Amino acid sequence: MSKVEAILSQLKEVAANPKKAMDDYKAETGKGAVGIMPIYAPEEMVHATGYLPMGIWGAQGKQISKARTYLPAFACSIMQQVMELQCEGAYDELAAVLFSVPCDTLKCLSQKWKGANADKVIVFTHPQNRGLEAANKFLVTEYELVKAQLEAYLGVKITNAALENSIAIYNENRAVMREFVKVAADYPQVISAVDRHAVFKARQFMLKEKHTALVKELIAEVKAMPVQPWDGKKVVVTGIMLEPNQVLEIFDEFKLAIVDDDLAQESRQIRVDVLDGEEGPLYRMAKAWQQMYGCSVATDTKKGRGKMLINKVAQTEADAVIVAMMKFCDPEEWDYPVYYREFEEKGIKNLMIEVDQEVTSFEQVKTRLQSFVEML
């Protein structure tokens, strides 16, 4: 096994077995894990406690049953899965759960979960009128409450020094992942769509400093290889997430290289850093939310997502954009007609596929992707 294969295998193992990653971490450190609900949370704060931040992004192929008590069938697919797993006690071992509530379904789920576990669910609000300085001050107050609750639930004091250290670790991880995105685009023969996703997914279940070290090593190994011409097509993908691996395997089968993404689970997490400055860490973390762009749950009155995607296509010389539409995700659906029109005006080829975590058959996605490749 080559060094590249060995690193990828290690990251895939973590991505596929979050429970094991959590158990290993507990055994190693004596500390537990804190759940991080989609889409954005001040994860650095959890890292500063010494607990392992664990991303909660649903599961694939699980039949929804218990969640039907609370959610209608026409609710966002990922939230249905999370609620089903929560009802089954899959997250009971988490010491706390951090909840941002930028959409209606997240609001409802947060309250349902809080009803069952008032002593571990920490809910906070991102201000949506983000242009104002008052928004930063509001979010600092929210983060102060999050910090106080984390300290109370975990019994750990979060010092400014620890927080600054965590911010630096997260900034480095984000920078390394941005470099990884470029490397994956240059070497699709080496980093498949499945591999690329695993590298992103593993960062949800590992301490970021460990993840950074592995990805740096991976980048160095890959970059030592010669860049080969790609005889397939290149695409930019957008949406909440693009899973499961069966769908990504279809991308690989039809030689659709993902040269950049705008997925909430992937590049949106690494888009904005917490900047240096004279202000305290909570203020700078709040400011990062103000700087966030191109996301359906971060209000943008100018609707810049289309332009951002068009720029990504130009920068990466991609052939097309593939929209991974999370089933019944209102914020994503509302953005779609806006950027679809911009794509049409600019002549950018595009395809929408649906992401539904409950399904186990992917024939329809295969037909769409095959047709799209034939069309390109």
Add this chain to the structure above:
Amino acid sequence: MYTMGIDVGSASSKVVILKDGKDVVASEVVQVGTGSTGPKKAIEAAFEASGLKQEDIAFTVATGYGRFSLEADKQFSEISCHAKGIFFLVPTARTIIDIGGQDAKAIRLDNKGGIKQFFMNDKCAAGTGRFIEVMARVLETTLDEMATLDELATETAPISSTCTVFAESEVISQLSKGTSRNNIAKGVHMSVASRACGLAYRGGLEHDVVFTGGVAKNAGVVRAVSSVLKTDVIVAPNPQTTGALGAALFAYEAANKK
């Protein structure tokens, strides 16, 4: 040179044999689809109709839901094949509405027959042939009779297009209220048309609009599609076999490249 296109759908199997990429020498439909004896029977029927044998066929392309389930020289998606077949038959086609047994598609074409954009229904039977099949059973009629009932309707019974199971209970409720079967049949067709036309609106509508797929044989749905889109629609000749025709055309191009 003879080339063959096989469209293995969810509800039926279609085979077209072409001579020199332009003359249809066989066009056969068997009303069972993937996973059945349908594809084999359709191929046998096409050979019998044309008097040809397997060794006479230079190239075979398979398409449709079951395209990977049988041996062929190449597989193309049904979207590409329907576009190819329709443009061959109707060169002025710019929007295709294809309603098959278990899916519905809207395809936009450029003036060279290239696909500009396409939209497909999600994993749901509403807006497909299966929806009409289920409703026909509740109405104690056949698929063929649905168009006749529709023609006799005096008004349209409202049937939602969200969910087949829910719509089925709506039909039962309409029957128990004494609504005429004719009006319900028309409502069913409007429901299918509104769902499928939603796909066409998503990609933008451009003339000429061509309606194809097995459901295009139902005159009631043709009227409904025309009414929802507020425009005339051209019904493809032999609408059930346009996918197989496109596959045979792709096969001809591939055979010439060999």
